[in-house]
Amino acid sequence: xxxxxxxxxxxLQKAINKQVSVRLKSxxxxxxxxxxxxxxxNVILLDAGEYNTGTLSANYGKxxxxxxxxxxxxxxxxx
Amino acid sequence: xxxxxxxxxxxLQKAINKQVSVRLKSxxxxxxxxxxxxxxxNVILLDAGEYNTGTLSANYGKxxxxxxxxxxxxxxxxx
Amino acid sequence: xxxxxxxxxxxLQKAINKQVSVRLKSxxxxxxxxxxxxxxxNVILLDAGEYNTGTLSANYGKxxxxxxxxxxxxxxxxx
Amino acid sequence: xxxxxxxxxxxLQKAINKQVSVRLKSxxxxxxxxxxxxxxxNVILLDAGEYNTGTLSANYGKxxxxxxxxxxxxxxxxx
Amino acid sequence: xxxxxxxxxxxLQKAINKQVSVRLKSxxxxxxxxxxxxxxxNVILLDAGEYNTGTLSANYGKxxxxxxxxxxxxxxxxx
Amino acid sequence: xxxxxxxxxxxLQKAINKQVSVRLKSxxxxxxxxxxxxxxxNVILLDAGEYNTGTLSANYGKxxxxxxxxxxxxxxxxx
Amino acid sequence: xxxxxxxxxxxLQKAINKQVSVRLKSxxxxxxxxxxxxxxxNVILLDAGEYNTGTLSANYGKxxxxxxxxxxxxxxxxx
Numbered sequence: 001x002x003x004x005x006x007x008x009x010x011x012l013q014k015a016i017n018k019q020v021s022v023r024l025k026s027x028x029x030x031x032x033x034x035x036x037x038x039x040x041x042n043v044i045l046l047d048a049g050e051y052n053t054g055t056l057s058a059n060y061g062k063x064x065x066x067x068x069x070x071x072x073x074x075x076x077x078x079x
Numbered sequence: 080x081x082x083x084x085x086x087x088x089x090x091l092q093k094a095i096n097k098q099v100s101v102r103l104k105s106x107x108x109x110x111x112x113x114x115x116x117x118x119x120x121n122v123i124l125l126d127a128g129e130y131n132t133g134t135l136s137a138n139y140g141k142x143x144x145x146x147x148x149x150x151x152x153x154x155x156x157x158x
Numbered sequence: 159x160x161x162x163x164x165x166x167x168x169x170l171q172k173a174i175n176k177q178v179s180v181r182l183k184s185x186x187x188x189x190x191x192x193x194x195x196x197x198x199x200n201v202i203l204l205d206a207g208e209y210n211t212g213t214l215s216a217n218y219g220k221x222x223x224x225x226x227x228x229x230x231x232x233x234x235x236x237x
Numbered sequence: 238x239x240x241x242x243x244x245x246x247x248x249l250q251k252a253i254n255k256q257v258s259v260r261l262k263s264x265x266x267x268x269x270x271x272x273x274x275x276x277x278x279n280v281i282l283l284d285a286g287e288y289n290t291g292t293l294s295a296n297y298g299k300x301x302x303x304x305x306x307x308x309x310x311x312x313x314x315x316x
Numbered sequence: 317x318x319x320x321x322x323x324x325x326x327x328l329q330k331a332i333n334k335q336v337s338v339r340l341k342s343x344x345x346x347x348x349x350x351x352x353x354x355x356x357x358n359v360i361l362l363d364a365g366e367y368n369t370g371t372l373s374a375n376y377g378k379x380x381x382x383x384x385x386x387x388x389x390x391x392x393x394x395x
Numbered sequence: 396x397x398x399x400x401x402x403x404x405x406x407l408q409k410a411i412n413k414q415v416s417v418r419l420k421s422x423x424x425x426x427x428x429x430x431x432x433x434x435x436x437n438v439i440l441l442d443a444g445e446y447n448t449g450t451l452s453a454n455y456g457k458x459x460x461x462x463x464x465x466x467x468x469x470x471x472x473x474x
Numbered sequence: 475x476x477x478x479x480x481x482x483x484x485x486l487q488k489a490i491n492k493q494v495s496v497r498l499k500s501x502x503x504x505x506x507x508x509x510x511x512x513x514x515x516n517v518i519l520l521d522a523g524e525y526n527t528g529t530l531s532a533n534y535g536k537x538x539x540x541x542x543x544x545x546x547x548x549x550x551x552x553x
Binding site: 149 | 182184196
């Protein structure tokens, strides 16, 4: 329950090194390992795939996404 | 009546752990339990469904929505 | 005349608990009792109706509208 | 000439209680008596008419317009 | 050459009382005498004409343009 | 190499009095001598041409471009 | 692993003088050597190519991109 009382930016910090999906306002989605992020929601993704309406359209080794474009960040379940 | 004099951000804080519907500017809606939020209206939703014009289009275990995209947050009635 | 010299945000504070219509940039309008608001024009509406070009399209028990979406807030006359 | 050296926000302050036309980015225009305004260009209009491409489309007793939507404010000549 | 080393906002201050053309993001242009302006590029125009793709569409005795809509301000040559 | 370690705004300062092309978000481009600029990327252009998809569409003796519209500023090579 | 714990803006600083691809919100992409950048994500690119849906459409010797237009910055692998 202590986890649930974390603020949104704290939850993102805790998700560092996990797999995430970053949906942008343009509806394009980037999936990869979140190497880091900051309070503005600038995000570094490693080994990222770009998905356009669900279809993989490009691959990125290391990409820095500017936070103001982010719609949401989905944190993938650990398996 | 003390409840009604809370400021909007205070009302959101009081709704933590309740079911909410978050409508975005894109008109897409996310419904789930609001694990937390902050003054910028960044929101963490758990067990969230994505609704596109009322139809469930995706499920999210844990998602952080960036506040600047939020149109409104509807707080569901306790049952 | 003292009323007319209030600043816009002061007029909104004075309208708390009154019926208001909140028009958003998307042209959708929400009408209900304004439980509270803040200087950013974040607004809490109670027993709100959503109107799309004048037609009621949904009802909301309690909704927090994010201020940056607001076009204007019309304060209804007391009857 | 002292009038012409006022800054834009000072000119607006001086126009309080005068008839103004507030054109929004959406091109819709609101005409009425400006009861007050603030440096963000939030405006209170009394007895306002809404004009859509020049045609009166609605009347508002008291309306608070959020400043970020304002394109310009035309100050009507005293008659 | 001292003139050329002025900063953009200083150049605008120096253009007070000159004829200017204010082009907005909407591509509509307002031409008139700039009575004053501020660092946000809020502008007061006197005896202004509104031009839509080069054609005069309206006249304004005194208008305050909100700076965030400005694309550019052209300073007319003295004659 | 000292030049290459300048920050972006420092590079712009160093380009004062050079020929530049200022591309706006609207894709329209203004080419002229940059008389000055500031950290917000407000720019003064002298003897500027307006280019719409590469074609000269207007000339401006002195124009102040508001920085928030700027997409990029290309610094022309000295010849 | 120390590299992976850098914040996004630190990762960009570390990429100075490397080849990057800067994707803008307009979906146009600029590829070149990043001479420098700042926390707002203003970027200087040298010997840059402009790519429109993957096709080279223009070349730029030295261009300063305003940060607010940036969607993401992809850092190319060293070879």
